[in-house]
Amino acid sequence: MVRPRPPVAPSDGPGLFAGCPELIGTPATYGREEEIFGEGEEAERVYRVMQGAVRTHKVLSDGRRQITGFHLPGDLFGFEPGETHRHTAEALSGTRLLIFKRRQVERMATRRAEVACQLWGLATRSLRHAQDHMLLLGRRSALERVAAFLLDVDQRLGGTGTFDLPMTRRDIADYLGLTIETVSRTITQLEGEGALLRTGGRQVSLRRGRMHRLVEV
């Protein structure tokens, strides 16, 4: 969730891949919790979010799950250097995607350097997000994790300070490497310290100054 939105806006046009008119995507819709692709499946398609949201995750055999990222409109996902997907991807809610043939994109990338550069940029931005998240998972407390997460969601949803969390406590917990109980308790604690207000349902209103002080560098 920390990843900044890539500069590829959905307004590039309904059928375009990263501004390349030769690549036309096939529209598709997915329902809440529906799987888009599974870990281990052949990676023959590439996806672009048009509406809704997608999460990608990895699981261990005993069910422990780590969400590696949330994908919002404009984001591309599903690229793999190898032949198979290393993640499972699922729609968070009703979601519209554009599907591209991976071979077609790769062939285009070998011909048009700007497409290949865009792919590189996308991968590098994802990498930066992943590295920031490693620091969070390896070295931050539960309070810092939740505060950083809430600030990030706020920013991605417009930065007004008041918003509805688009995911469940389970998703948040599996993204932050915590349990749902710890997430819940931490939000309660943040409310007790006056760093946020719960204004009904999943809506929260942040005191961004106080929140930032909890995260610091």
Added chain:
Amino acid sequence: MVRPRPPVAPSDGPGLFAGCPELIGTPATYGREEEIFGEGEEAERVYRVMQGAVRTHKVLSDGRRQITGFHLPGDLFGFEPGETHRHTAEALSGTRLLIFKRRQVERMATRRAEVACQLWGLATRSLRHAQDHMLLLGRRSALERVAAFLLDVDQRLGGTGTFDLPMTRRDIADYLGLTIETVSRTITQLEGEGALLRTGGRQVSLRRGRMHRLVEV
């Protein structure tokens, strides 16, 4: 450390960038613990390890550190999508590098799609490593982390099962999101369970069957 070696072998030639003869790197050597670049500095160079090893890390203001990766001969590092480095890079020991001008590489990438594709492949492989590491940091126990780490180092150093750890306990701890004491205790525990032998200094000899059983999926 988990990242598999990229297919770009150092034997590509002393001055070549990813098989591209137009790009000639400048050789440089760095001593133990010497900084190669710092977080926040302008990212105008790109590096390739020829000999030795490099670690990249991020730090919080209070000193908490997360090592995001170790780079061995053949690996490229230092790429950034933005203008500044998001990491600090330091040599683990006496290390020989090849330095490339970032602008030059990018210009070459816009002209030659195969260079851009190589950059994409490098970033994507790093991303895969980062995502595997997120699962480790977010959801694995200390025992699993250390066992996975040792198996990975063994594999990267030839897979014989017996090797010298090329980094200190502090580096291991900061890579695995643990403390040096926990790393030390966990290695002792692994020895007690007959999953490895300490054969003097930093050398260890793994019982890979037992180690693998501890890591599973």
Added chain:
DNA sequence: CGTCCTATTGAGGAGTATCAACGTAGGTGG
């Protein structure tokens, strides 16, 4: 209104961090 799923809260415990002491190895200067 009941059912199911999600979220909150509490009590207790496991796992890892922290603080401290001691042991070991490698390098330096006498």
Added chain:
DNA sequence: CCACCTACGTTGATACTCCTCAATAGGACG
């Protein structure tokens, strides 16, 4: 060549964060 010094590593005692298990409350939907 040896003694010292410093950095690294191990082990122990204790503390604390976060997890686990359990019960309750709140919302969405039929």
